Amino acid sequence: MDGDAFDDGPMTDGLSEQAAASVAPANAVHPPRAPGPAGAAAGAAAGSAVGAPLAVLEAHDLWKSYRGGDGALLAVLSGVDLAVAPGEMVAIVGASGAGKSTLLHVLGALDRPTRGYTVIAGQSVAGLADDALAALRNRAVGFVFQFHHLLREFSALENVMMPLRIAGVAPAPAQARAEELLARVGLSSRMHHRPAELSGGEQQRTAVARALAVDPAVLLADEPSGNLDHANAERLHELFAELTRDLEVGMVVVTHNRSLAARAHRVLLLDGGRLVPTDARAGGGVA
Numbered sequence: 222m223d224g225d226a227f228d229d230g231p232m233t234d235g236l237s238e239q240a241a242a243s244v245a246p247a248n249a250v251h252p253p254r255a256p257g258p259a260g261a262a263a264g265a266a267a268g269s270a271v272g273a274p275l276a277v278l279e280a281h282d283l284w285k286s287y288r289g290g291d292g293a294l295l296a297v298l299s300g301v302d303l304a305v306a307p308g309e310m311v312a313i314v315g316a317s318g319a320g321k322s323t324l325l326h327v328l329g330a331l332d333r334p335t336r337g338y339t340v341i342a343g344q345s346v347a348g349l350a351d352d353a354l355a356a357l358r359n360r361a362v363g364f365v366f367q368f369h370h371l372l373r374e375f376s377a378l379e380n381v382m383m384p385l386r387i388a389g390v391a392p393a394p395a396q397a398r399a400e401e402l403l404a405r406v407g408l409s410s411r412m413h414h415r416p417a418e419l420s421g422g423e424q425q426r427t428a429v430a431r432a433l434a435v436d437p438a439v440l441l442a443d444e445p446s447g448n449l450d451h452a453n454a455e456r457l458h459e460l461f462a463e464l465t466r467d468l469e470v471g472m473v474v475v476t477h478n479r480s481l482a483a484r485a486h487r488v489l490l491l492d493g494g495r496l497v498p499t500d501a502r503a504g505g506g507v508a
C-alpha cells in the first residue's frame with residue numbers, strides 16, 4: 222500500500238467545493254428505482270462485486286484529460302472500469318493529485334469523461350444532452366463533500382427539504398421525508414437549527430440526509446470526514462455503513478481515512494489513472 226494514500230488530518234479540496242456549491246441543493250425526486258438493464262454489463266466491468274446481480278453504477282473505460290495553460294494534455298484517468306452493486310460501499314484511495322475527485326465528478330455526471338461512459342441507475346450517460354444528464358444526476362446521485370455546503374439561512378430541516386421541494390414535492394410530504402431522514406441520522410432534536418448552530422459532525426450528518434432526500438441509487442462522497450474530529454468521523458462512518466446497507470444505495474467514497482476504508486466492501490487504489498485492488502483496509506481481506 223502506498224503510504225501516501227492515507228492521511229487522517231483535514232484536507233482541502235477546492236474542486237469539490239466548487240462542484241458542491243453548484244449542485245448540492247439541486248437534487249430532485251424520482252420514482253422508486255426499478256432494476257435497470259445493468260446486470261450483464263456490470264458483470265463484465267472490471268472491479269465488479271463478485272456475484273453482484275446488477276449495478277447501480279458502472280464505469281466503462283473512463284479516460285479524462287485536462288489541457289493545461291501551456292496547451293499540454295494532462296491525463297488524469299486512463300481507463301477506469303468499475304461496477305458498484307446496491308448496498309455496496311467502495312472506497313477509493315490514492316495520493317493527492319491522483320485524480321480521485323476527478324473520477325468522482327465523472328462518476329456522478331458532474332463532468333464528462335474524455336472517453337468511455339458511465340451507466341447510472343441503469344441509464345447510460347453516453348450521448349445524453351446536458352439537461353438530460355442533469356436530470357439523471359438529480360434523481361439518481363447524492364453527493365457529500367468534505368465541507369457540508371448547507372444553505373446558512375435555512376434550518377437543517379429546510380436544507381433537507383430543499384431538493385424535494387425543487388423536485389416539486391408538496392411541503393407536507395417533503396417535511397415528513399426530511400424529518401424521517403434527520404431522525405435517521407440522529408438529528409431529531411436539532412432539525413430547527415441553522416448550520417451555524419450545529420456542530421461540524423451534525424452539519425455533515427445533515428448533508429448526508431440532504432444527499433439521500435431523493436432516494437438516490439448512488440451516493441458519492443469526497444473526503445466526507447476530512448474536516449471532522451475522530452469521534453464525529455467515526456459516527457459518520459458508522460452512518461454510511463448503515464445507510465448503504467439499509468437503503469441499498471451504492472456508495473463510492475474517496476477517503477484518506479483508514480477507519481472509513483476499513484468499513485468498505487472493497488478498497489481500490491487510483492494509481493496511474495487506473496483503479497487497482499488494494500489490501501489497504503485495516504485487517505486486509507480485500508478481494
Ligand SMILES: Nc1ncnc2c1ncn2[C@@H]1O[C@H](COP(=O)(O)OP(=O)(O)OP(=O)(O)O)[C@@H](O)[C@H]1O
Nearest residue numbers: 234236287288297316317318319320321322323324
Ligand atoms: N479543471 C481542471 N483543469 C486542469 N487540471 C485539473 C482540473 N481539475 C483537476 N486537475 C488536475 O488533475 C489532477 C487530479 O486532480 P484531482 O482533484 O482529481 O486529484 P485528487 O486525487 O482528488 O487529489 P486530492 O487528494 O488532493 O484531493 C491534478 O493534477 C489537478 O491539478
Ligand SMILES: [Mg+2]
Nearest residue numbers: 234321322323
Ligand atoms: Mg480530491
